[in-house]
Amino acid sequence: MREPVELRRKRILAVVHARGSVKVSTLAEELEVSVVTLRRDVEELSQEGKLRRGHGVVRPVGGSVVPGARDGTAAGSARRVTKARGVPAGESAGDGGAIGLVVPERHSYLYETLHGARTALEEAGMRITLHITPQSAGAERPQVEQALAGGARGLLIAPRWRSAAGEEADYGWLSEVGVPTVLMERRPRPGSALHALDSVCSDHWYGVHLAVDHLVSLGHRRIVLAARDDSPTARSVRAAFAEIAAGRPEVEDWTVVISSSNAGPGEPGSPPQDAPDLAVLLRERRATGAVLHGDEDALMLVQRLAESGVRVPQDCSVVAYDDVVAALGSTPLTAVAPPRGEIGRAAAELLLHRLAHPLGAGGAVRRVQLLPSLEVRGSAQELSGPTE
Template identity: 65%
Template structure:
């Protein structure tokens, strides 16, 4: 039987008065109602002057002495938060869901903007969103190359609203060095993958990665650093994961794709780290077509873990905390807004990924290749 509205609201008041500030989502779970229903109750109780509402929480009324000061403008009153992400990017869309949940709990609207795959596409989108009243910005620019990344620094640094970059780490000392960022620690993700593979006895490992995003470039740098210093890695190499995975595949200076099966044989490799999921699944099929079985002949780890587990052989994968990055970015922006967008120390947050072990990795095979002397 459904609980009467008046009784439910009395229970809300009792909980808030006894505990102090209480999250709306926690109250909803405790009273077995939806967050939307609970938020409606809190708004009505606030209108009646029985409690206060704020950033996703219900608070008891202040003592009379504290009520003398005019109340701050509620955070929920105002324009939306503009969220800008690239077109057709499943990884970042998962991050978006984490941010959306946080904003919904705070009663704040978001305006989602999808940037097309064109250099500089984000700037006019952001300018229109601000002209329409957006009061804050979460953004993950595409940044296919370092040049397009650098070109965006100046205008992003001049934005008049609180801004948080998601999964983007601007160059140290750049105009964006003091802008809030929330990222996955991709160095640690590569470390997890290589630690898993070397623990299984793999000594020769290839990274097949994209080169058209900040994440791809971070993975390449981390892999080279870790592999070069790792005492259990004899030989390693980096290859482009697909012909379209470079910023400008037609440029003379662009990295040329190398067939992964050929490189594996030349190196005597028994394991590969593959970025991202779609490329990883296709490369595993290419290996099989060349007579290289996964995981019997070659262990494979994907990096992204959006669809890695859906392959014929579910792929072991480094899994960045995509939703958590979105939530952390949203919470960081909300704290800025609560302070009226005032200046303060910028925060550069990193969240650790984890490794999902599935069916594509196993003990290194005992072959003449793994025992071959180094050239």
């Protein structure tokens, strides 16, 4: 599926805002688009006043870049500063050490989280270094070590954690990094080594509740969840759906399937999993409602349903989960929208609090949850007539 223009431009803005300055050629390579396409996007974003361009380099609007921050590297972005506010007493924005932001590459869901964190840190006058982890097992640790070697005084991190086993493999070393650390959009297993680590995440149980409750309120009693299974968010969505559907007496039948062949927890290069034909599955189970996670898979599944003669919402009502690009389909999808930007901002504010009030000095560990919302569009409607 070709990446929507709006999503690609959100990714451009997120990277530029996080780094402060980046070369057009470097940006095109990292986002895996042609330089021609990237320049066209940059030109339009510049005309809209969303960024500045010049001599092959793109910069964000506002703020300031001191000498040495024009190379587009993580080291360069570390020198980007703004007016200091909220810095711990006795310190200034220039006092040694940056905040390291560690996020997976090509992860559109987390780009808005990254932007929210970056905005809050800049408002507090903190210097930032961005560390992007490749799609491979154990990729976070080298990036964290690099941030610490560069003098990072605190970390904001959203590990990819494609599988539960991969997640637990990181618990030991991540609990011992030695600087204040806040997990973004991640909630470790209860009782694990990271249980007592500060974290901020969406309440995905509530998000799934919104989706199921919306379908049930429209009269749908047979519901399918087609979901990914390759991230903590995906695993939370799947577990929440099973619990909620089983506990709602109105739901007569439900099932959980994988949303696409590459949506499983295997590492890159591993054989794809078999994904069922959703149109066939809906007919077999006489399902009239579906929750689809995440957005890109949802848009592709709706296209395939149309090709198989299943109309959305006339034959099947759909609620997507993520709301990154759900509104861009030919039929805009009703979607659960986790507060991605607010997650990043809350995580940054929690890290600032922890820098000023270290654990062991009277400060309690904080685990913050923010509630998603439901964006109602045109992909779900009231059930009309029997399902037999």
